[in-house]
Amino acid sequence: MKGCTNITCAAYHKRIQFKKTDDFCSKCGQPLSYVCKKCHTPVDGASIKYCLSCAEEMAAKREMMKEKAVKAGKVAMQVGEVAIKVAPVVVPAVASLPVVKKIAPKIQKALPVIEKAAPVIQKVIKK
Numbered sequence: 001m002k003g004c005t006n007i008t009c010a011a012y013h014k015r016i017q018f019k020k021t022d023d024f025c026s027k028c029g030q031p032l033s034y035v036c037k038k039c040h041t042p043v044d045g046a047s048i049k050y051c052l053s054c055a056e057e058m059a060a061k062r063e064m065m066k067e068k069a070v071k072a073g074k075v076a077m078q079v080g081e082v083a084i085k086v087a088p089v090v091v092p093a094v095a096s097l098p099v100v101k102k103i104a105p106k107i108q109k110a111l112p113v114i115e116k117a118a119p120v121i122q123k124v125i126k127k
Contacts, residue, residue, distance in 0.1 A: 003035035
């Protein structure tokens with residue numbers, strides 16, 4: 001994306017995006033250059049969307065999200081294992097409660113999604 005790099009220009013402060021065909025800022029008349037999509041610092045070429053610092057920051061966030069997903073998957077698997085062990089004892093007593101009867105249809109609808117997600121979670125945990 002192109003942007004104005006003139007610090008005194010309103011287009012710079014508002015981070016106005018210009019078309020690739022535009023060569024000069026419509027506010028101040030300075031030549032436009034390719035800028036980072038996130039922080040608006042100049043970058044080399046049209047093919048680069050983000051500067052190095054923004055790209056590294058986004059990669060770090062992506063890795064952190066993956067780690068959190070793996071941890072959540074592990075916890076979900078542990079909860080599932082406990083539920084499988086406890087279910088034969090608890091289910092007959094709990095199944096008769098009115099609240100459980102009300103929630104049971106929603107749980108039945110969610111089971112196919114859980115069954116599809118379980119193998120994916122197991123693959124992520126093994127990595």
